[in-house]
Amino acid sequence: MAAAKHLSLLRRAIPAGRFLSTATAAVVDPPPPMVVEDDVISMKGVRISGRPLYLDMQATSPVDPRVLDAMLPFYLSRYGNPHSRTHFYGWESDAAVETARAQVAALVGANPKEIFFTSGATESNNISVKGVMHFYRDKKRHVVTTQTEHKCVLDSCRHLQQEGFDVTYLPVRPDGLVDLDRLAASIRPDTGLVSVMAVNNEIGVVQPLEEIGRICKEKGVPFHTDAAQALGKIPVDVEKMGIGLMSLSGHKIYGPKGVGALYLRRRPRVRVEPQMSGGGQERGIRSGTVPTPLVVGMGAACEIAMKEMEYDGRRIAALQERLLNGIRSRLDGVVINGSVEHRYAGNLNLSFAYVEGESLLMGLKEVAVSSGSACTSASLEPSYVLRALGVDEDMAHTSIRFGIGRFTTEAEIDRAIELTVNQVEKLREMSPLYEMVKEGIDIKSIQWAQH
């Protein structure tokens, strides 16, 4: 009787369906935190002596101090909701949002009424691709895009394919540029959208936006471009380039993370189906409270970018020259991925022949760079962008992307050259393949014996 009572208590204490096991449950420990001792950081099995120098501007950029200065008051005392119509906090917040909207519009040559704030370029891309096609789903069933687009555009297109739409993924030439004749030929009467990104984030290639815009205007198809990497770096004008929709990102132009914008042309009007349902903020295009501090930051970043575009452009081009010459003067077998002429100077994607990619990255821990392949992740597949360019697998694995920005110094470039050249030389010394090449053997002609 007492035993039954104990058992019932026990049953209530343990969730139904679980049996009591004597083995201790496997507890997953959180990853060990960064350990700092004697000014040496130890993290993920790597020891470095200080914070690495940052050369990964395409991943994200540091927030400009002027942008931070513009944002802080809205975290401290001006914290109102811009949609509050009834009191001063709301009015001042709304005024700040409208100022920021005008600043963003000025940078791209648009009307402020055509700018809508979102949570980032990914959301803007989603609204553009899925929103446009869903709105015109009865008449338009086809989308044209390229193979080198950002993952969010490609994934949205795949989503559309699952819903029954047709998508054409245009191949690119080996220099990364899209073939305009193929583009024109692939547009059908039922094409609802053409999406080509302005500046590629991996290889830095600048697509011929004006020509593409002209083709789309002739055929009467809205032209969407993902200008996240292009904003504030190359001049973008929605009128000259015939752009119908454009995705913008805040944290690529020295603004805060978590904010972006969408440009939607008003004449001729491009309609989209909203992806976020709610209170109808941002003219119903994107419901949700507009994050005033982030939006103010993006506006300030756009204003600064407009004033500094020429100065930064000149400087970054000179730094890219310096980096390229520094590496090329000491190493051979260095290949630039993507077109050299039609390229944004701040993005330099290099492949080093006869060097293994993973080991190259392991030796470059004092420089924060990105690799072209996903070999830092679980799969060893090289990046789809490099594959679309037709780059060999072994070269795709050794690609490194150097991102130069407003705050990069000559000393950092020199240090990056030192570290890269040293690491590549060290690896090539150990490489039997490189020895064979130096002796004059053509690697491709070797018959590898099978045991």
Add this chain to the structure above:
Amino acid sequence: MRPSMTGLEISRRRQESIEFQSPFPSRSCFRSRSLMASAASAPSRAEVLSLFRSLLRTATKFTDYNVREYVRRRTIDGFRENWGLSDPSSIASAFADGRNQLEVAKRQVVVYSLYAPKIKNVMEIRSG
């Protein structure tokens, strides 16, 4: 003690004053515009030099390597770029702008120092 100057010399000195474009653009609309009105008269050479030196001094106080170098470099390049400005109203507005930006920089020096990381940038560590 300088010997007294003629009126002509004074105006010539004013013309020679180092013109500059502020390295930092103007702040958002919430900044009061009264500075523009008070700067209607062109600044003197001494004032301009003083602003230049203040900006450089403020630059050295940043704890972040990249920001420090940028402020220093942009100040020097900005002043050099606008050496030839001659229109007094543009000089005055640029000077007012520069003063605004000096205030921005001073505030940000404080903010950056409050959150400075404990580990230095590799560029600041003397390597062998």
